[in-house]
Amino acid sequence: MTVFPIGPQHPALLEPFSVKVDTEGERVKGVEIRLGYAHRGIEKLFENMNFYKTIPLAERICGICSGAHTICCSQIFENCLNLEISNRAKCIRTIVAELERIHSHLLFAGELMHIIGFKTLFMFFWKIREYVLDALETISGNRINYSMSTIGGVRRDIDEKISKITLNCLDKIENKVREYIRECEGDKLIKLRTEGIGLLSKSEARKYCCVGPVARASSLEIDVRKDIPYAFYGSIDFDIVVFDEGDVKARLLARLYEILESIEIIKQAIKNMPDGNIKTRFPWKLNEGEFMACVEAPRGELFYYLFSKGGLKPYRMRIRTPTYANIASLEVMLQDANIADVPVIISSIDPCISCLDR
Amino acid sequence: MIRIIKECLANLAKKPFTRNYPREAVDVPECFRGLHSYDRDKCIACGLCERVCPTDAIKVDRVKRRITINIGRCIFCGYCQDICPKGAIKLTKRFEIIKTNEEKNFSSR
Amino acid sequence: MHIMFGQIILGLIAFALAMLYEGIDRKIHARMQNRRGPSIFQPFFDFAKLIKKEIIIPRWSNKNLLLLSPIFAIAALLLIFTIVLTQESVNIIILVYFLLLSAAFTIIMGFSVISPFMSIGAIREILLVVSCEIPIILSLIAVAVKQSSLYIQPGVFILALPFSGLAFLLSILGKSSRTPFDIPEAETEIVAGYATELSGILLGFARIFSNLKIPVLISVFVTFFLGRPDSMLIYISEIFFLSFVVTIIRTITARLRIDQALKFFIFIAIPLAMIDVIRASMP
Numbered sequence: 001m002t003v004f005p006i007g008p009q010h011p012a013l014l015e016p017f018s019v020k021v022d023t024e025g026e027r028v029k030g031v032e033i034r035l036g037y038a039h040r041g042i043e044k045l046f047e048n049m050n051f052y053k054t055i056p057l058a059e060r061i062c063g064i065c066s067g068a069h070t071i072c073c074s075q076i077f078e079n080c081l082n083l084e085i086s087n088r089a090k091c092i093r094t095i096v097a098e099l100e101r102i103h104s105h106l107l108f109a110g111e112l113m114h115i116i117g118f119k120t121l122f123m124f125f126w127k128i129r130e131y132v133l134d135a136l137e138t139i140s141g142n143r144i145n146y147s148m149s150t151i152g153g154v155r156r157d158i159d160e161k162i163s164k165i166t167l168n169c170l171d172k173i174e175n176k177v178r179e180y181i182r183e184c185e186g187d188k189l190i191k192l193r194t195e196g197i198g199l200l201s202k203s204e205a206r207k208y209c210c211v212g213p214v215a216r217a218s219s220l221e222i223d224v225r226k227d228i229p230y231a232f233y234g235s236i237d238f239d240i241v242v243f244d245e246g247d248v249k250a251r252l253l254a255r256l257y258e259i260l261e262s263i264e265i266i267k268q269a270i271k272n273m274p275d276g277n278i279k280t281r282f283p284w285k286l287n288e289g290e291f292m293a294c295v296e297a298p299r300g301e302l303f304y305y306l307f308s309k310g311g312l313k314p315y316r317m318r319i320r321t322p323t324y325a326n327i328a329s330l331e332v333m334l335q336d337a338n339i340a341d342v343p344v345i346i347s348s349i350d351p352c353i354s355c356l357d358r
Numbered sequence: 359m360i361r362i363i364k365e366c367l368a369n370l371a372k373k374p375f376t377r378n379y380p381r382e383a384v385d386v387p388e389c390f391r392g393l394h395s396y397d398r399d400k401c402i403a404c405g406l407c408e409r410v411c412p413t414d415a416i417k418v419d420r421v422k423r424r425i426t427i428n429i430g431r432c433i434f435c436g437y438c439q440d441i442c443p444k445g446a447i448k449l450t451k452r453f454e455i456i457k458t459n460e461e462k463n464f465s466s467r
Numbered sequence: 468m469h470i471m472f473g474q475i476i477l478g479l480i481a482f483a484l485a486m487l488y489e490g491i492d493r494k495i496h497a498r499m500q501n502r503r504g505p506s507i508f509q510p511f512f513d514f515a516k517l518i519k520k521e522i523i524i525p526r527w528s529n530k531n532l533l534l535l536s537p538i539f540a541i542a543a544l545l546l547i548f549t550i551v552l553t554q555e556s557v558n559i560i561i562l563v564y565f566l567l568l569s570a571a572f573t574i575i576m577g578f579s580v581i582s583p584f585m586s587i588g589a590i591r592e593i594l595l596v597v598s599c600e601i602p603i604i605l606s607l608i609a610v611a612v613k614q615s616s617l618y619i620q621p622g623v624f625i626l627a628l629p630f631s632g633l634a635f636l637l638s639i640l641g642k643s644s645r646t647p648f649d650i651p652e653a654e655t656e657i658v659a660g661y662a663t664e665l666s667g668i669l670l671g672f673a674r675i676f677s678n679l680k681i682p683v684l685i686s687v688f689v690t691f692f693l694g695r696p697d698s699m700l701i702y703i704s705e706i707f708f709l710s711f712v713v714t715i716i717r718t719i720t721a722r723l724r725i726d727q728a729l730k731f732f733i734f735i736a737i738p739l740a741m742i743d744v745i746r747a748s749m750p
Contacts (some may be wrong), residue, residue, distance in 0.1 A: 002583060002586075003583075004583050004587070005583065009656060010658070012656065026725070038707055049412070052410070053410070053411075054412075056412045056413075056433060056435050056437075057412065059394060060433075111413060113721075115656075116720035116721050116722060117647075117649070117721050118720070118722075119500070119718075119720060119723025120366065120499070120500055120718050121362070123500040123501070123502060124365070124500070124501075127375055127501065130375075137386070137387055137390070138387045140389070140435075141387070141391045141549040142390075142391060142434075143388040147435050147436070151359040155436070156389060179361060182361070183361055183362065187359055187362075187721075188359070189359075189647060189720055189723065190721060192723065192724075192727055193721060193722075193723070193724070290378050290447075337586065339656070339728075340650075340656055340724045340725065342723070343656055344655075349551060359719060359720075362719050362720055366499040366500070366715075366718055366719060367499075369498065369499055369500065369501040370495075370498055371500060374497075374498065374501055374502050374503045374504075375501045376502050376503040400468055408468075461478060
């Protein structure tokens with residue numbers, strides 16, 4: 001039995017974590033996962049800063065899901081201070097969150113294609129992603145780490161010109177995404193590499209508490225935007241995407257169809273944007289007690305918990321990221337897989353290790 | 359697969375999507391957060407920017423009515439621009455701020 | 468003396484051909500994906516840089532095998548190139564022997580260092596070689612049966628033996644490790660397969676070897692199926708242009724798993740080659 005390391009440094013992994021598989025020939029018999037290579041002690045840093053300075057820190061926990069962390073951090077302090085923000089601010093937060101979901105899913109699709117060796121589709125997906133990043137740069141000033149949300153609302157407004165540029169970008173990518181979905185569903189080589197691999201049944205997904213598109217591809221219907229609506233999602237009409245097979249192809253298609261749903265959400269939000277101001281004043285002192293906030297990041301459910309004893313600094317902030325919930329299900333998915341399928345399965349749960357290790 | 363073949367062959371006739379960056383200029387949008395510009399006449403040395411900066415990159419000199427920004431620590435978030443009551447600090451569109459000789463602490467103004 | 472001089476010149480021409488092929492192949496691959504791509508002479512700069520680097524020999528390795536196997540692998544390919552380019556009648560057993568020898572040295576390269584990535588790359592190479600040499604051997608046997616002798620001569624046989632030609636082309640993809648069959652050197656699964664622990668000039672030789680396989684195999688195909696013209700210039704440009712069919716196929720496909728590739732060769736390529744052997748042996 002050889003131990004085969006998909007170690008901290010590997011061309012198949014974007015971020016460092018270690019999966020050691022025990023193999024017999026080309027079949028996997030045992031899995032050992034090690035984490036913690038990107039730990040920076042962020043929860044400890046939260047305890048030393050004044051609460052209004054922690055928003056940029058939360059934003060820089062992760063590069064791909066940075067908008068979700070900012071929205072969650074602002075929401076938890078608004079719950080603590082009993083603050084009600086205007087509807088226009090909620091609508092702008094929704095637009096930024098959905099644009100980020102589109103860019104994250106396109107990144108995942110390109111990365112999966114790269115790992116199965118299809119470099120052409122990898123380049124095509126990342127080319128469309130450039131249009132989305134340009135739209136985000138026009139709205140917020142930066143391609144990643146947008147820092148749009150703050151306590152009390154958002155920092156910048158979206159006027160006529162910016163919404164026209166955003167709608168232009170969405171038109172450019174919608175046709176291409178539909179074409180590539182048909183390609184991923186129909187191409188024989190992609191079917192050979194992704195169908196029937198890395199199976200996760202519904203009962204196992206519930207037992208390991210999976211969240212996000214991993215759970216939705218195993219026929220669990222959970223989505224924070226429908227269960228506990230936040231921001232503007234209560235007044236928007238959309239569907240959640242559920243697949244039944246639970247293999248790698250189902251996870252890929254679940255995320256690609258979610259891109260189409262996000263495009264619909266953004267179009268409705270821009271059409272129905274309410275008027276009002278975008279910022280609300282807030283008192284500079286925290287209340288005592290326990291508070292929580294919950295948001296649907298591109299990878300699943302993101303959960304913040306705050307225990308505060310008054311004053312200016314949060315006493316304890318605990319963050320539970322979605323990859324933390326999904327990574328234990330790897331030991332079920334990797335049983336009896338070929339060595340050639342191990343990187344494909346690992347990257348199909350879309351691991352974001354800087355979120356996980358904080 | 360026919361779709362991919364058609365798109366690949368069409369791409370051979372088009373111009374590449376890559377921007378030849380150092381040789382051709384790149385334009386950035388209006389609200390881009392680049393290097394700061396500081397107007398000393400408008401500043402009243404209230405110290406609000408020093409209090410709100412998340413990384414403690416701004417130091418205010420009350421006596422001489424002047425601020426020092428440590429660009430090594432600055433994260434270009436723009437909180438100082440939002441809170442300044444007189445509009446003395448603004449973030450411009452300059453982003454090519456790499457220097458070639460070593461300067462300790464890389465401060466400005 | 469003349470022969471040695473001629474061999475050195477031919478070796479240098481083959482190296483330059485391989486590096487030029489790699490440069491143009493990467494450029495076309497990039498343009499089809501709508502990006503700019505490296506310059507055509509990039510492999511020359513890479514080789515010049517690799518000559519200056521140090522050769523690192525890992526502790527648990529066989530030093531002689533590690534240092535000599537890339538060189539012998541290139542030597543086997545150069546021999547085939549020489550024979551096919553200049554001889555009037557070629558012994559088929561020698562041709563098949565040297566084709567297998569270049570694959571054997573790749574496998575030796577993979578087993579010369581104890582490392583999980585290299586071992587798995589070498590095992591996959593064994594499986595692939597076993598399955599994609601057989602269609603090549605069968606196609607050459609079909610040509611030999613057609614000429615009723617083991618010393619085959621160049622000629623136009625594509626019209627008489629079309630299935631063998633197709634099987635030969637399919638196995639060129641497998642033998643030269645290009646997508647969809649680049650399984651032994653799959654970058655995202657086993658880092659670099661049998662070339663993981665090589666460094667310095669050995670890595671340069673491994674890259675030249677990988678890129679020399681295609682012009683050499685295509686030259687065998689052109690000589691025995693499309694005929695060898697008298698002008699050397701037309702011959703070399705025919706080989707060059709046919710090599711870019713491999714580039715186009717490499718851009719539009721994904722990589723297969725080793726068991727799926729074996730099934731493809733055993734159930735599709737070998738029967739195609741067998742059809743023509745049977746047809747050629749019937750009067």
